[in-house]
Amino acid sequence: MTFGYQPLLSTHKSSFYYGNQVGCHEISLEIVSGQFLAVVGESGSGKSTLLKMLAGEIEPSSGQITFQSDSYGKVDLTQLPEVRRRQLRRKEIGLVTQRPSDGLRMHISVGGNVAERVLVNGVRHYGQARELARHWLQKLELDLERMDELPTRFSIGMQQRVQIAKVLASSPRLLLLDEPTSGLDVSVQARLLDVLQQIVREQNLAVILVTHDLAVARMMSDSMVVMQNGRVVESGLTDQVLDDPQHAYTQLLTSSILPA
Secondary structure (H helix, E strand, O other): OOOOOOOOOOEEEEEEEEEEEEEEEEEEEEEOOOOOOEEOOOOOOOOOHHHHHHHOOOOOOEEEEEEOOOOOOEEOOOOOHHHHHHHHHHOEEEEEEOOHHHHHHOOOOHHHHHHHHHHHOOOOHHHHHHHHHHHHHHHHHOOOHOOOOOOHOOHHHHHHHHHHHHHHHOOOOOHHHHHHHHOHHHHHHHHHHHHHHHHHHHHOEEEEEEEOOOHHHHHHHHHHEEEEEEEEEEEEEHHHHHHOOHHHHHHHHHHHOOOO
């Protein structure tokens, strides 16, 4: 995989508060094309809040989030109008949610979900959109004979594949994954991660994965951020952080003392 040189996305002391409660506090990080960054920590550590900030779904209480956009050049997401943030979320920044039903339109067919994303991003011919939908569903190893069925007729694991296909169909530069394999059987999880890892390498995507599963983080990522109580307490290369943790909280995580 080829890493870029200039940050695709960077944050500078970005914070978000739920009233008086800390969601994230002064988070500074950056990611380049081709990099796979895992964000780990127990429930309530601020991982999902951070991902929502990066996706532009919530506005930081303070700080800066910079993104190198194909459409708008280098932009500060915190200053970008909501209409442009929505456009970035549809095309350049892809978010895969923990619950597939949050990312899919459950009353539209599997193929329609993916084709709809393609049509929104500039493809005007329905036949071409359908062929692109077939392409991405096949990449995620879904049965094309079932592409006209509703997502409700699929297992959660298959729904997650559909959501990933829908997000990837818009050719995003940055892929945000919020616990994408949570609740899946181990065998289903392993195969989905294998397929996803192959696609990420082929597309040279920048990826930020939120997970409480250190085994998944080790398998998928090359770098890691550890969060506790909304703050980054340790960061570095994945193997380095997991094999030689420096912070007491990371040591507890790697010792499996803390709950998921």
